[in-house]
Amino acid sequence: MAAQLQFRDVTLGYDRHPAVHHLDGEVASGALLAIVGPNGAGKSTLFRGIVGILRPLAGSILTGELDVHDIAYLPQTVDIDRSFPISVFDFVGTGLWRSIGFFGGMGKAARDKIAQALASVGLNGFENRPIGTLSGGQMQRMLFARVLLQDARLIVLDEPFNAIDARTSADLLALVRRWHAEKRTVLAALHDMELVRATFPETLLLARGPVAWGATAEVLTAENLLEARRMCEAFDESAAACAVDDVPSRAA
Amino acid sequence: MVYSVMIYDALIAPFTEFEFMRRALAAVVALALGGAPIGVFLMLRRMSLVGDAMAHAILPGAAIGFLLSGLNLFAMTTGGLIAGFTVAILAGVVARTTELKEDASLATFYLASLALGVTIVSIKGTNIDLLHVLFGNILAMDDQTLLVITFNATITLIVLAVIYRPLVIESVDPVFLRTVSRAGAPAHLAFLALVVINLVNGFQALGTLLAVGLMILPAGIARFWSRDITGMICIAVISAIVSGYAGLVLSFQTKVPSGPAIILVAALLYVGSVLFGSVSGLFRQMFPGRHLEA
Amino acid sequence: MRRFQLWLIFLLLVTSAAPARAQDRLNVVASFSILGDFVRNVGGERVSVTTLVGPDGDVHVYTPAPADAKKIADAKLVVINGLGLEGWLPRLVQSSGGKATMVTASQGITPLKIGSDADPHAWQSVANARIYVADIRDALVAADPAGAEAYRANAERYLAKLDALDREVREAVAQIPQARRKVISTHDAFGYFASAYGIEFIAPQGVSTESEVSARDIARIITEVRAAKIPAVFLENISDDRLMRRISTETGARVGGTLFSDSLTGEKGDAPTYIDMVRHNIKALTSALTN
Numbered sequence: 007m008a009a010q011l012q013f014r015d016v017t018l019g020y021d022r023h024p025a026v027h028h029l030d031g032e033v034a035s036g037a038l039l040a041i042v043g044p045n046g047a048g049k050s051t052l053f054r055g056i057v058g059i060l061r062p063l064a065g066s067i068l069t070g071e072l073d074v075h076d077i078a079y080l081p082q083t084v085d086i087d088r089s090f091p092i093s094v095f096d097f098v099g100t101g102l103w104r105s106i107g108f109f110g111g112m113g114k115a116a117r118d119k120i121a122q123a124l125a126s127v128g129l130n131g132f133e134n135r136p137i138g139t140l141s142g143g144q145m146q147r148m149l150f151a152r153v154l155l156q157d158a159r160l161i162v163l164d165e166p167f168n169a170i171d172a173r174t175s176a177d178l179l180a181l182v183r184r185w186h187a188e189k190r191t192v193l194a195a196l197h198d199m200e201l202v203r204a205t206f207p208e209t210l211l212l213a214r215g216p217v218a219w220g221a222t223a224e225v226l227t228a229e230n231l232l233e234a235r236r237m238c239e240a241f242d243e244s245a246a247a248c249a250v251d252d253v254p255s256r257a258a
Numbered sequence: 259m260v261y262s263v264m265i266y267d268a269l270i271a272p273f274t275e276f277e278f279m280r281r282a283l284a285a286v287v288a289l290a291l292g293g294a295p296i297g298v299f300l301m302l303r304r305m306s307l308v309g310d311a312m313a314h315a316i317l318p319g320a321a322i323g324f325l326l327s328g329l330n331l332f333a334m335t336t337g338g339l340i341a342g343f344t345v346a347i348l349a350g351v352v353a354r355t356t357e358l359k360e361d362a363s364l365a366t367f368y369l370a371s372l373a374l375g376v377t378i379v380s381i382k383g384t385n386i387d388l389l390h391v392l393f394g395n396i397l398a399m400d401d402q403t404l405l406v407i408t409f410n411a412t413i414t415l416i417v418l419a420v421i422y423r424p425l426v427i428e429s430v431d432p433v434f435l436r437t438v439s440r441a442g443a444p445a446h447l448a449f450l451a452l453v454v455i456n457l458v459n460g461f462q463a464l465g466t467l468l469a470v471g472l473m474i475l476p477a478g479i480a481r482f483w484s485r486d487i488t489g490m491i492c493i494a495v496i497s498a499i500v501s502g503y504a505g506l507v508l509s510f511q512t513k514v515p516s517g518p519a520i521i522l523v524a525a526l527l528y529v530g531s532v533l534f535g536s537v538s539g540l541f542r543q544m545f546p547g548r549h550l551e552a
Numbered sequence: 553m554r555r556f557q558l559w560l561i562f563l564l565l566v567t568s569a570a571p572a573r574a575q576d577r578l579n580v581v582a583s584f585s586i587l588g589d590f591v592r593n594v595g596g597e598r599v600s601v602t603t604l605v606g607p608d609g610d611v612h613v614y615t616p617a618p619a620d621a622k623k624i625a626d627a628k629l630v631v632i633n634g635l636g637l638e639g640w641l642p643r644l645v646q647s648s649g650g651k652a653t654m655v656t657a658s659q660g661i662t663p664l665k666i667g668s669d670a671d672p673h674a675w676q677s678v679a680n681a682r683i684y685v686a687d688i689r690d691a692l693v694a695a696d697p698a699g700a701e702a703y704r705a706n707a708e709r710y711l712a713k714l715d716a717l718d719r720e721v722r723e724a725v726a727q728i729p730q731a732r733r734k735v736i737s738t739h740d741a742f743g744y745f746a747s748a749y750g751i752e753f754i755a756p757q758g759v760s761t762e763s764e765v766s767a768r769d770i771a772r773i774i775t776e777v778r779a780a781k782i783p784a785v786f787l788e789n790i791s792d793d794r795l796m797r798r799i800s801t802e803t804g805a806r807v808g809g810t811l812f813s814d815s816l817t818g819e820k821g822d823a824p825t826y827i828d829m830v831r832h833n834i835k836a837l838t839s840a841l842t843n
Contacts, residue, residue: 057437079437090302090430091487100427103438108423136485137430156438276771277802380617397770398794400801506767515764 009070010035010160010191011056016065018048018055023245024063025051027215035070036189038182040196040206040222043234047212049195050082053162056193064248069160076104078158080149080166088138094148095133098123101155123151128177142169150178161185163194167201179205199226213237272510279506281399282516285407285463286502289472292411293456294494295418297473298480298487299449303429306477308364309470312457315345315368317375325378335462342454345371350450354443393465396516403463410459414452421445426487468517472498475524482535497527576600578696581627583638584611585816586675587657587684589826591631593710594688598699602627607818611637616644625650629695631688634658637672655691657684664743673741673813677748678718678830682711717827724834725749732841736773736785736805738796741813751837756795770799777803784808784840808840 011033018026026048033039041049054060055067058074069077099112099120106116124130127147132140140148146169153161163182167175183205185192196202202209202222209225211217213234218225273279300306319341320334327333349364358366394403418425424445427435435442460469476494484490505520514522534541577600582588588603595601602623605611611633624630625648632638634656645654660683663670674680689707693700725733733751735742742753756765756773776782777799785800787793787810800807811833812823823829 059433059436075438075440077437079434081433085433086431087302087429091485091490092426092430093486096486097430100423100431100434103423103427108420108441152434272767272771276774278770278774278798279767281798282767395765395795397765397767398798400794400797403794509767510771511768513766513768515766517764519766 008035009033010037010072011070011193012068014066014068016055016067017063017248018051018060019063020051022063023242024248025214026055026212027248028065029212029216031210031216031219033191033193035191036186037191037193037208038186038206039191039193039208039210040202041193041210041212042196042199042202042226043212043217044237047234047237048214049212050164052212053079053081053164053193053195056160056162072159076158077160077162078153078156080153080161080163082164082168086137086145088140088145090137092137093133094124094129094135094137094140095120097137098148098151098155101152104156119155120151123154126154126181127151128174143171143174146170147174147178150181154181159190161190161192163192165195165197167196167198175201202226268511269507272507278397278399279510281404282396282506283503285396285399285404286472286506286520287499288404288407288411289460289464289468290476290495290498290502292407292414293460293469293473294476294498295491296414296449296452296456297475297477298491298494299425299429300453301474301477301481302487303360305360305364305453306474307361308453309457309473310466311364311368312342312346312454313461313466313470314372314375316342316458316461317372318378319344319375321375321378331462335458338458338462339454341371341375342458343451346450346454347447350447354446393461394463396464396468396520399463406459407463410455414456417448417452421448425449465517467521471517471521471524472502475521475528476501479524479528479531482531482537482539485537497524501527578629578692578699579627580629580631580692581623581652583630583632583641584609584814586814586826586829587631587633587688589816590657590681590684590688590710591692594685594703594707595692596702596706598696598702599692605815607816607821607824609815611814612639614638614640616640620644621648624648624652627652629653629655629691631655631657631691633672633674635663635670635672635674653691653695655687657687659683659687664747666740666743671740671743674744675826676742676813677744678714678721679748680744681826682714685710685714713827717830721749721830721834724838725751728838728841732783734780734782735808735837735841736777736782736796736799737811737813738786738788738793739813741788742811745833756799765795770795774799774803777805786811786836786840788813806840809836811836 009032013029013031016026016029017024025046029052041052043049051060055062056069057077057079099116101123102110102112102116102119106112110116121130121133124133127150129144129147129151132144132148137145137148146166150166153163166178170178179201182192182194194206196206203226206222208220209222210219211225211230211234214237217234218227218230273283300308316338319337319339321337322341323330323333323335323337326337345364345367349360349367352358352367353360353363421441424435424439424441428442428445432442456473457469460473463469476498477490479497480490480493483493501524502520505523506516508514508523509516509519512519531539533539536542577598578595580591580595580599580601582591582601582603584605585603585607588601591599591601604616604620604623605614621644624645627650630645630650630652632641632654635658645652658672658674658680661674661680663672663674665671675684685707689703692703696703728751735751735753737753737755740753740755742751742755745751746753754773754776756769777785782803782805784806785796785803786808787796797807799805810822812829816825816829817823822832
């Protein structure tokens, strides 16, 4: 299968401190990959690098024939201005940006799609509500609906099931399986190991650097998890420049 | 019978009798159409104080225009526009590419600009308060000035229509826009350019108080009557026009100067909205009425 | 012994010459250009005059610079108009910490009132200008008694010129038909001129350029111009002229030219001295009002 994503010895971080250190590997097209690791392992940072918000400190991330703007990204919700006067319907509607652009009219077809997306996440009836009135879980479902509308080949979900009750989780998981069936590539950062073992065939265990990457059963072993836990979360203020970069890369 | 004549005398006659009143009204309508929507976005992006900052930031441009051509309004306004654009764009670029946020970025640039402006004026040696001369009066609308503000309003509405979607998305969820489009940065810069054009031309035609006031106060009023941005823009434009009209009538009947009169009316409408507005007005909050079934 | 005497003589010569060399000119600071002109005319070679608000400046809304504080600190005499014209001055003098004597040139003038405030533009009447000159002369004599004769002589000559100017103005006004002696200008700067020479001045802005106009004021002026068939409106060198031009367009009154009220112009302008200023004004007025 063709590679959808390629990590070429990539290091991502802030202020020269690496949050993701020397990651190498490939994500096949159509893969369903879970990314797990302790807090501060670099999962969100990696996603920001994939969608193009963060530039790598070293190495590169290749997205195949995909334009970086063809990726659907569901971040953790912090950056959204909830006091902005926009309705759920209009907010979710922005997911159709790639097809409507600046001026496209929101014809009947578009409006139907939006209504359908809202129904798939269980938010029918919420069309006219201002986004500021939604609960955390409803917000998350709204963002899922937007991802649905984006119709992207690569979908990147950052802790998508935080603050969601079990029933909604199950509904949203069904959507994830649907995407996988539609041969889209899905990456999700998750904390719930049970969920990962049950749904995701492939896992990357990340603790700043890659600890293990492969079939879920082989990755989520006790020793791997122990090693990951030993990762130091804080940046070392007195660290020297990374020496590994001077050695010719071992990954051929 | 007599009452209708009185009302006519008070509300309509001033405009039929005097051309300067008609022109002032036209200016107010143009200002409302161009400035009020910009004001709504400014308020939502937490840039409400940018108007005052800009009034000072344009000084070096006006000063250089004055140095080159004396008290020539066209030269000083062009200089002011260039200075305003420079400050706005530099501030915008710095805010997007570094950790510094919009408000701090703008503050630092406008202060530097103001200092530069004062220095330039002092070196030249005259004491004329350049800004005092540059800022005009709504009762003195000549053909050229009216043309400029109408042109402004038209350009603003057109550009705003084009960048409306990306501007809205960028305001509510900037990360999302960055991941789906490259339009975010240009839309933002275009918006800043509109802000500068409206402000500088507003100052030159009408003075700071009116130019900034008719941008920000109507936005504040609209906040209390609508939960949707399109609705807010409409209400802002309407309240700007109403304030302008009522303010001109007030200035006609009393000794209150025209600019402050218009802003005072807008402020009254604002206070009324804070108290009785249907969206988080104080009265509504204190007496919400019986709750609904579902 | 010879040597010692020579040295003594040399010393005496040097010490007697020293006061002559140390006799610098008297440092005087005038608040604005018109006062500066008066001081120069009375003081002549014996004074060195610096003006705070220079040519084409607006003394109502002036904001002083640190350099101005320095000028005041170095001065022996500070000549001001008073009557509320220089609102920014008291604090400047305080902060400059100089030991200059303040002279109010308008001392002895009965001020006209506008509402409850005094109208500061007293110099517009040439008779008042004479009082200004007298006050300045007396102040200079007090500060520099050695030059008293020179000051008195200079003042004599200048007062004679002012008398001639006053006659000129009266003759010119006499040529304007009684019914046409009405003028619109931008701010109420010509009250004293009006009361001294019998021309009526109407202005939208009040006594200071700092105030703003209301629509009612403009409407009144337009109505008055139409009713009284006032032939001309005048601009000023320190205000935005768009308002005047609007009134002119709407009433059909001509723009009669620029009047100089609160400030002289530069060397190349039309009113570099007080006498030039008054002459220019009266010429503009008569030419606009007499056809």
